[in-house]
Amino acid sequence: MLFPVKYVDTNLSFLNDVLRQFIQKSVVLTRYTKATLFPAEFIPIHDHARNAIDKKFRNVFLEIKKLDHAEKKRLLRTYINHQRVKKLCEKKTLPKLELSSFPNALQIRLKELGEYLYTSGLKNAAIRKLANGGADEGIDSLLLHSQRYRKENGTVCCFCGINDYEEQLADTVDAKQWRPAYDHYLPKEKYPFAAVNFNNLFPVCYQCNSKSKGAEDPCYCKIDAGRKLSFYPFNVESKGGLFFSYSVNETAVLSNEFWHVELNDDADENQLTWNRVFKITNRVKSRLNIKYKKWLQSELGGNNLTTAELKNQLQNAAVDNMAKKRTTRDGYHKSLTFMNLANMRDELLESIVGALNDEAVPESRDAALEELTELGFEFN
Ligand SMILES: [Zn+2]
Numbered sequence: 001m002l003f004p005v006k007y008v009d010t011n012l013s014f015l016n017d018v019l020r021q022f023i024q025k026s027v028v029l030t031r032y033t034k035a036t037l038f039p040a041e042f043i044p045i046h047d048h049a050r051n052a053i054d055k056k057f058r059n060v061f062l063e064i065k066k067l068d069h070a071e072k073k074r075l076l077r078t079y080i081n082h083q084r085v086k087k088l089c090e091k092k093t094l095p096k097l098e099l100s101s102f103p104n105a106l107q108i109r110l111k112e113l114g115e116y117l118y119t120s121g122l123k124n125a126a127i128r129k130l131a132n133g134g135a136d137e138g139i140d141s142l143l144l145h146s147q148r149y150r151k152e153n154g155t156v157c158c159f160c161g162i163n164d165y166e167e168q169l170a171d172t173v174d175a176k177q178w179r180p181a182y183d184h185y186l187p188k189e190k191y192p193f194a195a196v197n198f199n200n201l202f203p204v205c206y207q208c209n210s211k212s213k214g215a216e217d218p219c220y221c222k223i224d225a226g227r228k229l230s231f232y233p234f235n236v237e238s239k240g241g242l243f244f245s246y247s248v249n250e251t252a253v254l255s256n257e258f259w260h261v262e263l264n265d266d267a268d269e270n271q272l273t274w275n276r277v278f279k280i281t282n283r284v285k286s287r288l289n290i291k292y293k294k295w296l297q298s299e300l301g302g303n304n305l306t307t308a309e310l311k312n313q314l315q316n317a318a319v320d321n322m323a324k325k326r327t328t329r330d331g332y333h334k335s336l337t338f339m340n341l342a343n344m345r346d347e348l349l350e351s352i353v354g355a356l357n358d359e360a361v362p363e364s365r366d367a368a369l370e371e372l373t374e375l376g377f378e379f380n
Contacts, residue, residue, distance in 0.1 A: 001231050001274055002161040002332055003325065004238040005153040005202065010145045011138070014131035015121050015196045018042055019113075022057060023079045023193070026064045027072040037061070041134070045126045053121070056113045063106035075102065082193040085186055085200045088219050089232040096219055096227060099190060114192025118184075122196060143179045146203050150180075154326025157205035158233060159183075159278050160212075161325060161332040162287060165203050181206060185233065187215040202233055212279045221276060230273040240274045241265070242284060244336045246344070250351045254359070259292065259337075261285040284333055291330070292337050293356050299338070300353065307346045310353070314342040 018038060025037045034043050037057070046054050067075060078097040087094050099107055121127055122142055132139045146165070155164050165180035172178075183204035188195040204213075218230035231238035241264035252258045261281045263271040275281055299317050300310065318338035325331035341349060369379070 001159050001233055001238055001240055001278075003158050004236050005149075005158045005233050007199070007234045008145060008149045008152050010140045010198055011131045011133075012122055012128065012140050012142070012145065012196075013198045015117055015127060016198070019117065019193070019196060020079075020083075022060075023076065026061050027076045030065065032058060032061050041130055045124070045130065048126070051120065051124065052116065056116045059109040060106070060113050063103065063109050066103070067106070071102070078102075079193045082186065082191045083197060083199075085194060085197065086232045086235065088186065089230040090235070092227050092229055099192070110192040111189060114188050114195030118188060118195045141174070142182065143174055143177050146179045146182075149203050156326050156329060156331065157208055158202075158326075159204060159208045159274075160280060160283065162283065162330060163205035163207055164329055165205060180204065181209045183209050183213060185218060187217055189215045190217055199234065207283070208278055212283070213277050216277045218273050218277050221273075228273050229269040230277075231270045238270070240271050240280075242281070242333075242336060244288065244340050246340060248348070250348060253348075253352045253355050254293075256286070256289040259285060259288040261288060287330070288333060288337060293352070293359065295330075295334050295337060296341060296352065297356055300356075307350055310349070311342045314338040318342065
């Protein structure tokens with residue numbers, strides 16, 4: 001990840017407490033005793049005819065009941081380990097304990113329960129009110145949580161620095177409002193015990209969540225079947241970095257191979273995991289080769305700067321962009337690009353600027369002027 005984020009509290013973590021009590025009691029009970037399995041105030045919600053909560057919990061209980069004593073103890077240990085998200089990421093000595101070593105039927109029921117609690121449980125109005133101690137004032141939701149998270153951590157995805165979190169719709173009631181996707185850092189398919197644990201839930205951009213990461217496990221790499229270290233996003237020390245370099249060949253300035261992107265420390269297993277899970281170097285490389293000319297063009301601003309003046313301006317722009325990496329898309333990537341350009345030998349930078357001037361602009365300035373005039377704007 002490019003920069004750490006701060007944990008933002010929510011009373012929705014109540015649902016994780018309900019799950020904890022249920023698992024802890026399920027491994028010792030022989031009968032499905034609601035009064036023991038759940039907090040008393042949760043039972044009316046459990047029994048409510050219009051939701052499937054009772055069925056999801058019961059299905060898991062029935063499968064746990066089939067385990068022998070030793071297996072039940074092992075399941076509890078697995079539960080406890082899967083709650084220690086930070087430690088699983090940062091300490092390879094903590095065994096991951098595979099859910100796959102338990103009977104298939106139990107795995108399926110646990111996944112169904114985790115999925116249900118995340119997709120329906122956190123939305124359930126009665127659960128949300130209960131999570132707030134029964135008071136109407138201060139009821140939380142994923143939408144409200146994501147808004148506070150954005151205020152605290154900025155609008156740019158901390159895993160890639162490329163995209164904003166999902167934008168909000170204007171003039172839309174909360175029930176229909178968009179919110180950023182949440183990534184289950186330890187994927188809920190493999191860690192259903194951590195499906196509603198807010199130490200495992202991070203707002204994330206669409207590309208990182210759906211295109212890059214999916215159910216990829218930061219703590220385990222399938223390719224070499226190895227337990228891996230991973231950045232934990234809420235640890236203030238968690239910070240990956242990139243290293244940009246460029247071809248010294250002037251003829252390559254317009255090709256998609258001009259820029260190269262690497263991890264700034266490829267001996268750091270945390271960074272390797274970041275790259276495996278989020279495909280960061282490939283994504284940034286592709287983006288850089290397409291975008292850098294536009295970024296440079298906007299710094300030139302049509303002015304006839306000398307190369308020395310341009311380099312000075314690029315250095316200033318690099319600092320500005322680094323300062324706003326959490327609030328402006330590509331801030332980090334622009335910053336590194338500008339520093340590289342500013343430190344480039346003069347002839348190469350001049351050949352890039354020359355190539356920019358030769359590049360065809362998709363729409364002419366005349367056409368743009370006409371379009372704005374048609375929209376009713378006047379030019380003085
Ligand atoms: Zn992202």
